[in-house]
Amino acid sequence: MKRKLWLLLLVLALAVSTLAGCSQSEETGGSSDADVIKIGVFEPMTGANAAGGEMTVEGIELANEIKGEILGKKVELVIVDNKSDKVEAANAASRLIEKDEVVAIIGSYGSSLSMAAGDIVNKGQVPAVGCSPTNPLVTLNNDYYFRVCFIDPFQGTVMANYAFNELGAKKAAIIQDVTQDYSVGLSKYFVDAFKELTGDEDSIVEISSYNTGDQDFTAQLTNVKGKNPDVIFAPGNYGESALLIKQARDLGMDTPILGGDTWEAPELVEIGGDSVEGTVFSTHFTAEAPVTDVSGVFLEEYKEKYNKEANAFAALGYDAYMVILDAIEKADSTDPKVIRDKIAETTEFMGATGIITLDENGDAVKSAVIKKVVDGEFEYLTTVEPN
Amino acid sequence: MGNQGLLQHLANGISLGSLYALIAIGYTMVYGILRLINFAHGDIFMLGIYITYYGILFTSIPWWIVFILASVLTGLIGLLLEKVAYRPLRESPRITILISAIGASFFLQNFGIVVFGGRPKAFPIPNVFNKVIKLGGVSISLITFIIPLVTLLLLLGLTYFITKTKTGMAMRALSKDYETASLMGIDINRIISITFFIGSFLAAVGGIMWGIRYPQLMPLMGVMPGLKCFIAAVIGGIGNITGAVLGGFILGLGEIMLIALLPKLTGYRDAFAFILLIVILLIKPTGLMGEKITEKV
Numbered sequence: 001m002k003r004k005l006w007l008l009l010l011v012l013a014l015a016v017s018t019l020a021g022c023s024q025s026e027e028t029g030g031s032s033d034a035d036v037i038k039i040g041v042f043e044p045m046t047g048a049n050a051a052g053g054e055m056t057v058e059g060i061e062l063a064n065e066i067k068g069e070i071l072g073k074k075v076e077l078v079i080v081d082n083k084s085d086k087v088e089a090a091n092a093a094s095r096l097i098e099k100d101e102v103v104a105i106i107g108s109y110g111s112s113l114s115m116a117a118g119d120i121v122n123k124g125q126v127p128a129v130g131c132s133p134t135n136p137l138v139t140l141n142n143d144y145y146f147r148v149c150f151i152d153p154f155q156g157t158v159m160a161n162y163a164f165n166e167l168g169a170k171k172a173a174i175i176q177d178v179t180q181d182y183s184v185g186l187s188k189y190f191v192d193a194f195k196e197l198t199g200d201e202d203s204i205v206e207i208s209s210y211n212t213g214d215q216d217f218t219a220q221l222t223n224v225k226g227k228n229p230d231v232i233f234a235p236g237n238y239g240e241s242a243l244l245i246k247q248a249r250d251l252g253m254d255t256p257i258l259g260g261d262t263w264e265a266p267e268l269v270e271i272g273g274d275s276v277e278g279t280v281f282s283t284h285f286t287a288e289a290p291v292t293d294v295s296g297v298f299l300e301e302y303k304e305k306y307n308k309e310a311n312a313f314a315a316l317g318y319d320a321y322m323v324i325l326d327a328i329e330k331a332d333s334t335d336p337k338v339i340r341d342k343i344a345e346t347t348e349f350m351g352a353t354g355i356i357t358l359d360e361n362g363d364a365v366k367s368a369v370i371k372k373v374v375d376g377e378f379e380y381l382t383t384v385e386p387n
Numbered sequence: 388m389g390n391q392g393l394l395q396h397l398a399n400g401i402s403l404g405s406l407y408a409l410i411a412i413g414y415t416m417v418y419g420i421l422r423l424i425n426f427a428h429g430d431i432f433m434l435g436i437y438i439t440y441y442g443i444l445f446t447s448i449p450w451w452i453v454f455i456l457a458s459v460l461t462g463l464i465g466l467l468l469e470k471v472a473y474r475p476l477r478e479s480p481r482i483t484i485l486i487s488a489i490g491a492s493f494f495l496q497n498f499g500i501v502v503f504g505g506r507p508k509a510f511p512i513p514n515v516f517n518k519v520i521k522l523g524g525v526s527i528s529l530i531t532f533i534i535p536l537v538t539l540l541l542l543l544g545l546t547y548f549i550t551k552t553k554t555g556m557a558m559r560a561l562s563k564d565y566e567t568a569s570l571m572g573i574d575i576n577r578i579i580s581i582t583f584f585i586g587s588f589l590a591a592v593g594g595i596m597w598g599i600r601y602p603q604l605m606p607l608m609g610v611m612p613g614l615k616c617f618i619a620a621v622i623g624g625i626g627n628i629t630g631a632v633l634g635g636f637i638l639g640l641g642e643i644m645l646i647a648l649l650p651k652l653t654g655y656r657d658a659f660a661f662i663l664l665i666v667i668l669l670i671k672p673t674g675l676m677g678e679k680i681t682e683k684v
Contacts, residue, residue, distance in 0.1 A: 178653075
């Protein structure tokens, strides 16, 4: 009997924890479907991208609090954790479309995760707006995928310019995460731009790779060290990148290390400690140079709700939500197809991260911000306008 | 690659290998005595790191005492795990316990996500360990020297414990034959509890060393090291403690050298470990130092 009780307890505990871990959906039962509009959110809340997903969701929830009603109906967020996993991301998108019957989807942080859901939203004919997936392939040839951020050909060029002009680098090494489309894509655009700037086909002295989840980068770094580059470009998840930079410094390398927008997470500094001092990365937004009137409002409201300084991902989450609501309003309908057409028409929308106009691919054309880690804080360096 | 590069790669490999070795010891010990592959070992390792993290952050106890207390506490959790998940199934077919072990592993992972949260935490490294030593052109962090030392000390201590003490003798008797051992007056439950305590204690020690080397804490962080160390244990001959250390070094050095010599294949780093496992199982299933299994008639 006692034995059975133990087992029962274990099974129960397991079931509860699995349920809680799987889906952190916020469904408030009771209200009938007629008077709510459901917007699905699929973001990584656990796994290698958890910090990015959480920051984005904070922005989305803030937006939902500020503007929680449209067409006289309550807007309800259905938030699903995609666990930083491509398969889970596809499942999450299917679930939102088929089970929850959402009218639009927001997400996801991580280009690979967004791309995994690409076919599903396209076939399901429900529009999706990405907050920060920057790989061009997310929206390419997909009528139902949009995004409120810039794309990597621009971001890669910005960082190559920084390396060449500001650091005077002539030789660069790349360390990329081969399991992230974001990292591989961004690296490629950096390489293209850097070769053009230096006019030297051999200016990239090493391209080294790792996988998401790796903890040890000493072998790759030792290889890179032997090639003696002026700069290292290493876009990747904040966690892996923090460990990578720390190990580089432990190996006695003082080469400047650059990255992309995923580095904007407090974890980069927490895990990397003193080692990440002086590293430079590009991102979407800074609290130090608000770009529109909406930025000011967003920053204030964010600080009030979360009692901390806002970040780019929260701002993009906020914008994605507002763009969708704007489209629903203009569509005067909750039909996903009509909403899709109105999102596609978004022009000069006043967002927190800038003025958003979606081009024919569904991408926003926006300025990039360059930040540097100084005394454990992300310090604003400059803003680069798209040409 | 110059000489310096090669030396640096060697140092990197030994550093990684000794970590694998450290975690593999606990894995192999539990197997050696109970013939049970404790798939939750990697997750016990994760718990050990988190307990240390909270111990350092939320108490004013000196770090080295936290290290010891956390390891003991993790040992007790391992002991509890055995009581709850394995002991009730001891008379059942072996496969049942194996499935229970996998269940326990999933339980601990999800428990971690719920309790510790999905966002990674940074391990608070005591300042003592933040030193980097330069020998010629080779840079080695202090922890790289400490880990092999700890591994070696634990290996010696454990070997002594198992071969020279009465409890150790009882463990070895148990590993040969449950029933006969209990007929000889050995308290099976007590011995198995001790085994699990030591195994989990070692996982925690490995975890703390891991945390100092790779200070990123995540609830699922035990999965890959768990698998890798299982492979290390199999390479060395599962059940054999010296073999586990050997296997750990082979795996660690192998991984680093794969990237060093064949940088194109970096993406296959984890695959390398699994290929090694398959090759070993095909060629020498008992591992490098494993005992020959004689079928009793």
